[in-house]
Amino acid sequence: MLLDDFRSAAASLRTDGPGQIAAASSLDAWTEVRNALVGRTSGRLSDLMTALGTLPKEDRREAGQLANAVKQELEALLDARHTELSRGQQQGPAIDGTMPARATWQGSVHPVSLVIDEVVEIFRELGFTIALGPEAEHAWYNFGALNFPADHPAMDLHDTLYLNDDLVLRTHTSPVQVRTLQQYAPPIRILAPGNVYRRDFFDPSHAPMFSQIEGLVVDEGITFADLKATLTRFANRFFGETKTRFRPSYFPFTEPSAEMDVLCGVCKGSGCPVCKQSGWVEILGSGMVHPTVLENAGIDSEKYTGWAFGLGPARTAISRHAIPDIRILYDSDVRFLEQFAR
Numbered sequence: 637m638l639l640d641d642f643r644s645a646a647a648s649l650r651t652d653g654p655g656q657i658a659a660a661s662s663l664d665a666w667t668e669v670r671n672a673l674v675g676r677t678s679g680r681l682s683d684l685m686t687a688l689g690t691l692p693k694e695d696r697r698e699a700g701q702l703a704n705a706v707k708q709e710l711e712a713l714l715d716a717r718h719t720e721l722s723r724g725q726q727q728g729p730a731i732d733g734t735m736p737a738r739a740t741w742q743g744s745v746h747p748v749s750l751v752i753d754e755v756v757e758i759f760r761e762l763g764f765t766i767a768l769g770p771e772a773e774h775a776w777y778n779f780g781a782l783n784f785p786a787d788h789p790a791m792d793l794h795d796t797l798y799l800n801d802d803l804v805l806r807t808h809t810s811p812v813q814v815r816t817l818q819q820y821a822p823p824i825r826i827l828a829p830g831n832v833y834r835r836d837f838f839d840p841s842h843a844p845m846f847s848q849i850e851g852l853v854v855d856e857g858i859t860f861a862d863l864k865a866t867l868t869r870f871a872n873r874f875f876g877e878t879k880t881r882f883r884p885s886y887f888p889f890t891e892p893s894a895e896m897d898v899l900c901g902v903c904k905g906s907g908c909p910v911c912k913q914s915g916w917v918e919i920l921g922s923g924m925v926h927p928t929v930l931e932n933a934g935i936d937s938e939k940y941t942g943w944a945f946g947l948g949p950a951r952t953a954i955s956r957h958a959i960p961d962i963r964i965l966y967d968s969d970v971r972f973l974e975q976f977a978r
């Protein structure tokens with residue numbers, strides 16, 4: 637090839653190139669144009685470079701500079717076009733910056749479930765296992781086996797939801813004590829969380845369905861000291877360093893019986909609406925298992941003794957989080973529940 641031919645080939649590439657680059661209307665088309673113009677192994681620039689080697693030696697320097705200049709021009713145009721085309725691709729539908737943001741809610745564990753999980757965890761560390769029983773329960777397990785006298789007011793239609801003459805919706809988790817004692821030999825250490833039902837009015841401190849956590853320990857040589865020590869230890873784990881007090885109480889299935897109060901978590905004992913100005917919040921009923929209950933379940937009450945408790949997770953959640961009305965717990969109001977999201 638002669639230098640003149642080389643010059644005119646370079647000039648025509650210089651005139652054709654920009655038009656072709658501008659006409660590339662998509663990234664695919666751009667790639668095709670780039671390969672045709674400046675592709676490394678084929679394409680018009682690479683043809684020029686090949687031709688360069690056939691020129692007389694003295695012309696090669698000028699021709700080389702010419703080819704380089706064309707290459708740089710075309711590559712600058714290609715880059716610019718590529719930027720335009722890729723920006724166009726990202727645009728998508730127009731965004732209206734004045735639209736209100738869509739609300740998103742973060743899921744959370746219900747405060748009552750949080751209490752149950754934590755209580756279970758603490759007692760699990762103390763060697764308790766979980767036991768469960770039916771919510772539709774025989775009246776005998778719910779009352780008779782637990783030493784309720786035949787005329788006890790709790791058995792009144794007014795208080796208990798009867799399914800038929802024999803079946804009730806259990807009014808407490810205590811029947812799980814009897815079922816466990818029938819099924820397993822001591823030593824026994826169980827925790828029984830579950831739902832219970834009462835025909836109470838739905839007022840600020842009562843709900844017709846709520847949850848309870850039952851605890852039961854039966855072995856040789858178990859005393860009231862075990863009850864007090866274990867429940868006090870639990871309270872200090874659950875509430876952080878706190879004080880407990882045991883008040884004498886009565887339940888048909890325990891003797892002696894006691895209710896346990898903890899220092900009000902909201903006012904730390906100085907008195908507030910949550911603790912009704914007393915400084916204390918009752919969180920559970922407890923006592924030494926009545927020998928009659930052990931015998932009713934087939935356990936030798938001369939050999940074995942035990943203690944039990946029943947705790948109200950809703951009450952406990954209320955005192956822990958200073959919730960003013962128990963019904964909020966059952967409303968499923970997201971504005972309330974999302975405050976417990978972690």
Ligand code: DAH
Binds near residue numbers: 809887923
């Ligand atoms: N079952 C009782 C209730 O529902 C709570 C209770 C009290 C359970 C004393 C116990 C206990 O195991 O020892 O009111």
